[in-house]
Amino acid sequence: MDLFIKLSQFLLSLSLLIILHELGHFIPAKLFKTRVEKFYLFFDVKYSLIKKKIGETEYGIGWLPLGGYVKISGMIDESMDKEQMALPPQPWEFRSKPAYQRLIIMLGGVTVNFVLAFIIYIGMAFAYGDTYVASADFKDGMLIENPAMIKAGFKTGDKILAADGKPILKFDNDITMKIIMAKKVLIERNGIKQEINMPIDLVDQLSKYEKSSLIATRTPFVIGAIDDKSPNTNLKPKDLITSLNGQNTRYFDQAKVILESNKGKTIPATVLRNQKTENITLQVSKEGTVGVNRGGLSIESLEKLGYYKVSTTEYSFLEAIPFGITRGKDQLIGYGKQLKMIFSPSTGAYKQVGGFKAIFDIFPETWSWETFWRITAILSIMLGVMNLLPIPALDGGHVMFLLYEIISGKKPSDKFLENAQMVGFVLLITLLLFANGNDIYKAIVGR
Structure with missing residues (x-):
C-alpha cells in the first residue's frame, strides 16, 4: 500500500507537469493557427494505450512514461518527419510562421512550468501558511x-x-x-x-x-519500547531522562556521550514520568546502551517542555502572492546554482545526478497534499530550467536557433536543423543513461 501511494503521487505529479508543459506549446500554436497533429502524455512508441482524434489533432496516452510531446506540423522535432519537411511549406505549418510566433510557441512550455511553480507556492502560502521554528x-x-x-x-x-x-x-x-x-x-x-x-x-x-x-534538531531522550532482556525494568515507555550520573541530559546526544563513558556501570538517573521527577538507577551495557528503543514527543509536548516553539504565519490571498513569488524566485535561483555545481567537475556534484528513481524516491509513502504540491513545484522549476538548456532537441535549443534567426535575419537550413536535432537527441539519450545509470549504481552499492 505504501508503494502504491508513493507511485500514485509520482505518476500524478509527472502527468500534471507534462500535460501543462505541452499545453504551453499547444495553446499558442493554436492561437497562431498552426496545425498540431498529436498531443500525447508519455511516448507512444509503436502503439498507444489510448488515442482519439478530435478535429486535426490526435490526443492520446503512450505506454512509455518518459515524458510527453506535441507534434506540430512543419517543425523539425524528435519525430524527424523528413517526408513532410521535403514538401513545400504550407500556411498552417510551424516553419511558415514568423520567427516571433515560433519563439512564443517554443517558450510556451517552460513559461507554463515557471508560472505553475509560482502559482503553487502562492496557493500553499494561502492554504497552509509558513510553518517553521x-x-x-x-x-x-x-x-x-x-x-x-x-x-x-x-x-x-x-x-x-x-x-x-x-x-x-x-x-x-x-x-x-x-x-x-x-x-x-x-x-x-x-x-x-x-x-x-x-x-x-x-x-x-x-x-x-x-x-x-x-543538520537536525536536538531532541530529548524519551523511552520508547523496552527490550524484553533489558535489566532496566524500572524504566517505562514515555519516560524522559533528564540526568545521568549527576549530569543534566536535556538532549539525547548528551545522554549518549555519558552512557558511552560509563559502559558496564550502574549509574544514578533522573526521569520525568507523568510530569513528576523520579530518581532511579540504570545498568549500562558494555555497548553503552540501556536496553531501550528511543521514543518521541509530539510538537505540542516539546513546546510545553520549553524545547522549541513552532510558528505558523498565516497569509490572506493578497498577502500570499508576494510571499509565494519570493519563495518561487528563491527556488529558481537555488536550482540554477545546483546546475552550476553539477557542471563544475571539482564539486563532484555530477555524481549525484539522478534519474526517474531519484525523483520517485523524493515522494513519501504517506499521502500529504502539502508535500505533494511542494515537490511538484520544485519539479516544475527543474523541468522548466532543464528545457531551457541550449541543447538541440530541447526547447532551449529551438529558442537558441530562433534567436539567431531574429538577430541575424538568416534562418538556419532545414538540413542543419535536422543534423542539430540528431546531435541533441544523442546528447539527451547520453544524459538520460548517465542519470539513470547513477540510480542503478547507487542501488547496487547501497547508497
Whole structure:
C-alpha cells in the first residue's frame, strides 16, 4: 500500500507537469493557427494505450512514461518527419510562421512550468501558511552528526546564523539547501561567532552518508519500547531522562556521550514520568546502551517542555502572492546554482545526478497534499530550467536557433536543423543513461 501511494503521487505529479508543459506549446500554436497533429502524455512508441482524434489533432496516452510531446506540423522535432519537411511549406505549418510566433510557441512550455511553480507556492502560502521554528529558538544549537559536516568543521551545539552573508532566521525545508550551496557559513559556538569555509566537494562527501541528516534538531531522550532482556525494568515507555550520573541530559546526544563513558556501570538517573521527577538507577551495557528503543514527543509536548516553539504565519490571498513569488524566485535561483555545481567537475556534484528513481524516491509513502504540491513545484522549476538548456532537441535549443534567426535575419537550413536535432537527441539519450545509470549504481552499492 505504501508503494502504491508513493507511485500514485509520482505518476500524478509527472502527468500534471507534462500535460501543462505541452499545453504551453499547444495553446499558442493554436492561437497562431498552426496545425498540431498529436498531443500525447508519455511516448507512444509503436502503439498507444489510448488515442482519439478530435478535429486535426490526435490526443492520446503512450505506454512509455518518459515524458510527453506535441507534434506540430512543419517543425523539425524528435519525430524527424523528413517526408513532410521535403514538401513545400504550407500556411498552417510551424516553419511558415514568423520567427516571433515560433519563439512564443517554443517558450510556451517552460513559461507554463515557471508560472505553475509560482502559482503553487502562492496557493500553499494561502492554504497552509509558513510553518517553521525560528533560529533564535535553538538556544543550544543544532545536532551535527553527519561525518561530512563534522569534517567541514561543524559541531553539535553550533548555532547556524548565516549562509554567504544572508541571515538564516528560520529552520524550515530550505535550510539544508542554503547550507549546501553556501561558500561560507557563519556559526556561533560557545558564544563566539566564526565562519566556516565550505568544502567545494561537499555534495560529493555528503553522498557517502546519505542516511545521515545534514543538520537536525536536538531532541530529548524519551523511552520508547523496552527490550524484553533489558535489566532496566524500572524504566517505562514515555519516560524522559533528564540526568545521568549527576549530569543534566536535556538532549539525547548528551545522554549518549555519558552512557558511552560509563559502559558496564550502574549509574544514578533522573526521569520525568507523568510530569513528576523520579530518581532511579540504570545498568549500562558494555555497548553503552540501556536496553531501550528511543521514543518521541509530539510538537505540542516539546513546546510545553520549553524545547522549541513552532510558528505558523498565516497569509490572506493578497498577502500570499508576494510571499509565494519570493519563495518561487528563491527556488529558481537555488536550482540554477545546483546546475552550476553539477557542471563544475571539482564539486563532484555530477555524481549525484539522478534519474526517474531519484525523483520517485523524493515522494513519501504517506499521502500529504502539502508535500505533494511542494515537490511538484520544485519539479516544475527543474523541468522548466532543464528545457531551457541550449541543447538541440530541447526547447532551449529551438529558442537558441530562433534567436539567431531574429538577430541575424538568416534562418538556419532545414538540413542543419535536422543534423542539430540528431546531435541533441544523442546528447539527451547520453544524459538520460548517465542519470539513470547513477540510480542503478547507487542501488547496487547501497547508497
